[in-house]
Amino acid sequence: MIDILEHINAVQRDVSRTGETVTVLMRRSYQAEPAEVWDALTDPERMQRWLMPVTGDLQVGGSFQLEGNAGGEILECDPPKRFKVTFGGENSLLEVRLTPGAGSATDLELEHSMGESPEIPAAPGGSGALWVGPGWDGALLGLALYVTGQLPADADPVEMANSPEVVDYNEQSVRAWIEAIRASGTTTEEDLLNAAKLSLSQYAPDAEL
Numbered sequence: 001m002i003d004i005l006e007h008i009n010a011v012q013r014d015v016s017r018t019g020e021t022v023t024v025l026m027r028r029s030y031q032a033e034p035a036e037v038w039d040a041l042t043d044p045e046r047m048q049r050w051l052m053p054v055t056g057d058l059q060v061g062g063s064f065q066l067e068g069n070a071g072g073e074i075l076e077c078d079p080p081k082r083f084k085v086t087f088g089g090e091n092s093l094l095e096v097r098l099t100p101g102a103g104s105a106t107d108l109e110l111e112h113s114m115g116e117s118p119e120i121p122a123a124p125g126g127s128g129a130l131w132v133g134p135g136w137d138g139a140l141l142g143l144a145l146y147v148t149g150q151l152p153a154d155a156d157p158v159e160m161a162n163s164p165e166v167v168d169y170n171e172q173s174v175r176a177w178i179e180a181i182r183a184s185g186t187t188t189e190e191d192l193l194n195a196a197k198l199s200l201s202q203y204a205p206d207a208e209l
Contacts, residue, residue, distance in 0.1 A: 002165055007141050008172045013133065015126045015177075017186040021091075022128040023113040028140050030106045032147040034098045037106045038080030040147055041096065050146035051139055052157055091115035110136055126186025127195035130177055134203045137173040138166065171204035 012027040030037050040046050044054050056064035058074065065071035070088035077083045080098060087094040093113045101107040112132055138161060145151045160166055178196050181187060187195075193209065200207045 002141070002145075002169060004165075004169045004172055007144065007169065008137075008176055010144070011137060011140060011176075013176060013180040015129045015133075015181050015184040015186055017126050017184070021113055021115045022126055022186070023111060024129045024133050024136070026110045026133075026136060026140065028108050028144070029101050030108060030144060030147055031104070032106055033104050034100055034106045035080050037098055037108065037143070037147060040143060042079070042083070046146075048157070049155065050142040050151060050157060087112065108140070110140070112136065124187055124191040124195070126181045126184050127192050129181055130174065130195045130199035133177040133180075134170055134173040134199060137176075138170065141166075141169065167204050167206075171200065171207040174199050174203055174207075 010028055014025040016023045016025070032040075040050065042058070044058065047054050051066070052069060053067040054064055055067070056062060056071070058064055060074050060077050062074050063071060064074060064085070070092075072086035072088065072092075072094070073090075075084045075086065075093075082095060082097040084093065084095040086092060091114065095109075095111045097109040097111075099107045099109075114128055114132065142151075142157060142160070174196060177199070178192065181192055182189075196209055200209065
């Protein structure tokens with residue numbers, strides 16, 4: 001069983017806006033060494049255990065494609081500290097940073113900045129964070145379960161993502177992002193609630209505001 005509230009509260013979520021660019025920043029600590037977390041994040045054989053299959057030329061200057069999801073170009077890579085890629089479009093930039101935490105833990109920061117582009121649905125102001133934030137919450141959850149040995153050897157991330165337990169987690173994630181966006185002051189309440197309804201329809205279809 002997943003302790004939903006424990007994992008929701010383990011993530012710090014921030015939203016900011018500069019012009020038409022919206023940025024989500026997530027922080028979470030993992031009980032594993034930085035080299036172990038880095039390997040889980042970048043080894044294709046391990047990624048498919050907790051995220052999804054990835055293909056491509058996985059080096060700086062190369063490209064990647066997540067099966068059934070986004071792809072992009074690999075812009076920077078400094079193992080085991082950080083990597084930066086485009087994600088779903090040239091105006092969508094994803095950077096992941098790892099630093100040693102307390103004891104043998106690792107502190108992870110995930111920053112995703114989204115500018116206007118045809119590839120990314122338009123959402124007014126900071127409410128655009130609701131298109132990506134809950135998805136990244138799911139990824140950070142999968143990574144946590146994987147590096148702490150809580151995923152069975154035959155676990156299927158796609159099946160897990162559609163399980164009632166994870167759908168309940170998604171609902172709480174959307175609600176956490178609503179509060180993060182509201183606290184950021186980057187959009188109107190009307191636009192926030194409209195975006196929240198669309199986000200819930202994608203991540204937790206039976207949930208209501």
